[in-house]
Amino acid sequence: AQxxxxxxxxxxxxxxxxxxxxxxxxxxxxxxxxxxxxxxPSGELVFLIRRNSFDEQNEISGRYSWNFxxxxxxxxxxxTASQVVDSAVYFCALSVLEYGNKLVFGAGTxxxxxx
Amino acid sequence: DVKVTQSSRYLVKRTGEKVFLECVQDMDHENMFWYRQxxxxxxxxxxxxxxxxxxxxGDIPEGYSVSREKKERFSLILESASTNQxxxxxxxxxxxxxxxxxxxxxxxxxxxxxx
Numbered sequence: 195a196q197x198x199x200x201x202x203x204x205x206x207x208x209x210x211x212x213x214x215x216x217x218x219x220x221x222x223x224x225x226x227x228x229x230x231x232x233x234x235p236s237g238e239l240v241f242l243i244r245r246n247s248f249d250e251q252n253e254i255s256g257r258y259s260w261n262f263x264x265x266x267x268x269x270x271x272x273x274t275a276s277q278v279v280d281s282a283v284y285f286c287a288l289s290v291l292e293y294g295n296k297l298v299f300g301a302g303t304x305x306x307x308x309x
Numbered sequence: 310d311v312k313v314t315q316s317s318r319y320l321v322k323r324t325g326e327k328v329f330l331e332c333v334q335d336m337d338h339e340n341m342f343w344y345r346q347x348x349x350x351x352x353x354x355x356x357x358x359x360x361x362x363x364x365x366x367g368d369i370p371e372g373y374s375v376s377r378e379k380k381e382r383f384s385l386i387l388e389s390a391s392t393n394q395x396x397x398x399x400x401x402x403x404x405x406x407x408x409x410x411x412x413x414x415x416x417x418x419x420x421x422x423x424x
Binding site for chain 1: 350351353367397414415416418
């Protein structure tokens with residue numbers, strides 16, 4: 195069975211601070227995909243990144259960066275110089291290579307960035 | 310851009326009513342999904358469909374049914390709404406396959422309240 199744990203229920207930071215959102219996953223499959231989604235107050239989940247299990251290269255996109263470590267089964271997300279617009283719920287998710295690509299989501303982390 | 314639309318953003322129904330939630334995607338995706346989102350629980354899969362007229366149960370199908378008569382449309386049906394079905398309902402779609410193809414794109418959600 196697959197499981198995703200986001201231990202941080204809620205994080206509050208002041209604008210321009212860096213913040214890291216943690217994600218730990220469990221799966222016995224060797225081929226899997228990891229995702230991060232952002233859910234702003236409007237409600238729609240916005241796709242941020244996808245990583246497959248064979249690619250441990252970290253990725254940076256603007257102020258966003260992701261650290262994938264298979265040794266610790268973690269896929270952490272860092273926002274550098276946070277902004278108020280980053281305030282949202284962030285979900286980490288896992289899918290295994292099977293028909294349908296069902297996603298297993300973590301409980302989500304609420305990020306509040308204060309000005 | 311992938312576009313997933315849901316028929317209502319907010320819906321209020323009474324206990325025992327039959328409720329239809331509609332989802333339409335415009336990207337010719339094979340897979341479609343219905344999730345419900347509850348605080349502290351993340352998103353949980355109700356049903357998904359990988360082709361027209363095909364459906365599979367997700368993790369919490371009890372009290373729900375689905376219909377997929379056309380490729381672009383996936384309906385979630387609450388046969389007899391109950392107060393414990395008050396929740397945010399999110400629809401998603403994806404191509405068939407893993408990785409980039411299998412990335413799910415979400416609609417804006419329907420917040421259903423059952424009184």
